[in-house]
Amino acid sequence: MFIDKEKLLAAHQWRYATKKFDASKKIDEATWKTLEDTLVLTPSSYGLQPWKFLVVQNAEKRQELMQASWKQAQVVDCSHMVVMVIKEKLDEEHVEKYLHSMCETRGIERASLDGLKKVMAGDLLNGPRAAVIGEWASRQAYIALGNLMTNCALLGIDACPMEGINPQKYDEILGLSGTGWKTVVACPVGYRAHDDKYANMKKVRFSNSEVVKFIK
DSSP states (O other): OOOOHHHHHHHHHHOOBOSOBOTTOOOOHHHHHHHHHHHHTOOOGGGOOOEEEEEEOOHHHHHHHHHTTTTOTHHHHSSEEEEEEEESSOOHHHHHHHHHHHHHHHTOOGGGGHHHHHHHIIIIISSGGGGGHHHHHHHHHHHHHHHHHHHHHHTTOEEOOBOOSOHHHHHHHTTOTTTTEEEEEEEEEEOBOTTOTTTTOOOOOOOHHHHOOOOO
């Protein structure tokens, strides 16, 4: 059921931020479905999932997005172009939707979750974090981004996290403006081109001793 330590480390050594995708290679439907399912299974604070994952397959839209991405070709050459968007403002309706989903999934009464709703509302809807809820939601999206990249690597699929985009232009192109949703980050996924010079470059990382500290 679980991957062994050597294979896990090898997958992380193998992956890199792909600069050039092979446009002729596409992720097959079954493999994408697995990736999609793992993306949906990403954990989030309180389990509230304040996100959507837009998979842009339309060629014309991709061309527009490339122009809003410093003309990075990964946007058009990848197999699946994933754009992570968040709710600009969390509201009671979203919280209730989650709580009702929990009731249906776990077979429990809605009234048993009143205490949980009070905690969430006191923190995210009415508390100090309500003023910066977009920042909170963005952090959740980055958890999803990391999860997607890791699962791609474990399946031998390449990915490129992209902050080099114009989120406002993305919103316009994808019809998000005025909907309450906004772009945070993008991640093209697919298969590396054989001549991507970055594929075999050694990773540059600070040593474990510099970045991992045990507090005893």
